[in-house]
Amino acid sequence: GAVVSQHPSWVICKSGTSVKIECRSLDFQATTMFWYRQFPKQSLMLMATSNEGSKATYEQGVEKDKFLINHASLTLSTLTVTSAHPEDSSFYICSARQALSNQPQHFGDGTRLSIL
Amino acid sequence: AQTVTQSQPEMSVQEAETVTLSCTYDTSESDYYLFWYKQPPSRQMILVIRQEAYKQQNATENRFSVNFQKAAKSFSLKISDSQLGDAAMYFCAGGNRDDKIIFGKGTRLHILP
Numbered sequence: 001g002a003v004v005s006q007h008p009s010w011v012i013c014k015s016g017t018s019v020k021i022e023c024r025s026l027d028f029q030a031t032t033m034f035w036y037r038q039f040p041k042q043s044l045m046l047m048a049t050s051n052e053g054s055k056a057t058y059e060q061g062v063e064k065d066k067f068l069i070n071h072a073s074l075t076l077s078t079l080t081v082t083s084a085h086p087e088d089s090s091f092y093i094c095s096a097r098q099a100l101s102n103q104p105q106h107f108g109d110g111t112r113l114s115i116l
Numbered sequence: 117a118q119t120v121t122q123s124q125p126e127m128s129v130q131e132a133e134t135v136t137l138s139c140t141y142d143t144s145e146s147d148y149y150l151f152w153y154k155q156p157p158s159r160q161m162i163l164v165i166r167q168e169a170y171k172q173q174n175a176t177e178n179r180f181s182v183n184f185q186k187a188a189k190s191f192s193l194k195i196s197d198s199q200l201g202d203a204a205m206y207f208c209a210g211g212n213r214d215d216k217i218i219f220g221k222g223t224r225l226h227i228l229p
Contacts, residue, residue: 034216034217038159042221042222043207043219043220043221043222044161044207044219045219046216046217046218049215049216091159093159093161095161095217104149104151104163104166105217107160107161109158109159109160110159110160110161112159
């Protein structure tokens with residue numbers, strides 16, 4: 001089946017640093033990737049939709065300059081949390097849609113981000 | 117779906133028994149999908165079942181089945197012969213064919229041995 005790999009699975013860093021999270025579709029081409037954020041004991045909230053070769057579409061309330069999304073190829077999207085602060089600590093999950101397919105989105109295993 | 121509502125924050129069921137998780141939704145789309153996802157403690161999102169809105173027949177996957185009531189905008193999940201491994205957070209979700217998925221707040225399911 002289709003596999004989405006997310007890296008790293010867990011990262012701890014100091015406040016003020018930038019952190020990059022990668023989302024890769026390993027065995028299919030993903031024209032669209034989605035980035036979600038999940039706080040403890042809460043649901044997944046969509047942050048942005050990433051389309052290959054174009055600018056990401058951000059949901060209302062999500063800071064574009066804070067959460068930089070790049071989707072430069074059909075198999076890779078990256079989320080960079082810039083100047084991270086403790087309130088950015090969360091679980092980030094990506095998903096990917098296979099191009100020209102009726103298949104549902106495939107989810108990565110998520111990244112736990114802890115900002116000290 | 118534009119909104120998805122799960123009114124049961126937690127539920128418990130005895131092992132081997134049947135449990136039904138409720139979900140309602142609202143959408144202005146005519147072509148959409150509804151989903152149930154399972155999220156165990158590992159936090160991996162596992163697709164349990166998917167229903168296409170234009171199909172009248174309820175989707176089933178082994179012990180998991182849905183009751184899709186389109187007019188009532190209801191989409192409940194029935195788990196038969198509950199097993200300890202079914203314990204997890206269950207999210208109802210909806211979206212159209214090409215777009216984002218909206219998730220409900222989730223129902224935490226406990227399986228009692």
